[in-house]
Amino acid sequence: MILPSILVLLLAAWKLDWQAWLADKNRQHLCFGAAIALVPLWMLQAGVKEGLEVHFLGLTTLALMLGWRMGVLMGTLSLLLITLFGFEPWSDFGVNLLLGVIVPLSFSYFVFLLTYSYLYRHLFVYIFVAGFFNAALTIAVKTLLFAGYVLWSELYSWQVVQDNYVGILPLLLFPEALLNGMAITLLVVFKPRWMRTFFDRDYLINK
Known part of the structure; x- marks a missing residue:
């Protein structure tokens, strides 16, 4: 699955304004800081069976902070660091990148776009729908994707996957929703400029 992942990364990097990004040291620090912040979160893994470990994602916060393109790139950097530290095998890097980073982050950003386009633009909608509930849906999507992959690869039977992986999802x-909801709330209140998807004119002014 490394080839489709590489294609998505190239697409994400293609239309980024790299000249402006390289000239903005604060933006660089924010991006790399967000990527590094995910590393200890992803290190806290738990699981009974090898290959069926679970951990919190934080990808909804990353998507709302950095947008889809930079979010995908920084999420990839987080996974690369996790793999370098030995918490994930290199043989699973392609699968982890596609199913553990790219697809769930893209899903999370898509949910945000839906809320921005079709729901009333209010601070509470941003925090609770685009943040809180979005994060819960995102980890559900990621878990079910990995469950499907494990079944497809015949690593474990459905009963084992259900008892040791899918059953933990609730x-x-x-x-996951609370973690992202709290992070997004704090960022919106104290560091709104860090949130690429949050605009005062849409969510606060004249509300």
Whole structure:
């Protein structure tokens, strides 16, 4: 799965204004800081069976902070660091990149676009729908994608996947939603300029 992942990365990097990004040291620090912040979060893995570990994602916050293009690139950097540190095998890098970073982050950003386009633009909509509920949906999508991949690769039977992986999903939904919801709330209140998808004119002015 490394080839489609590389194509997506090239697409993400293609139309970025790299000249402006390289000239903006604060933006660079924000991007790399967000990527590094995910590393300890992804290191906190738990699981009974090898290959069926679970961890919190934080990808919704990353998508809302950096946008889709830079979010994909920085999420890839986080995964690269995790793999270099030995928490994930290199043989699974392509799968982890596509199913663990690119697809869930893209899904999360798509949900944001839906809320921005079709829901009333209000601060609470941004925090609770684009942030809180979006994060719960995102970890659900990621978990089900990996469950499908494990079944397709015949690594474990459905019963094992259900008992040791999919069955844990309900326990992850609220903590993932709360983690991202709190992070987004703090960022919007104290560092709104860090949020690429948050605009005062849309969510605060004349509300």
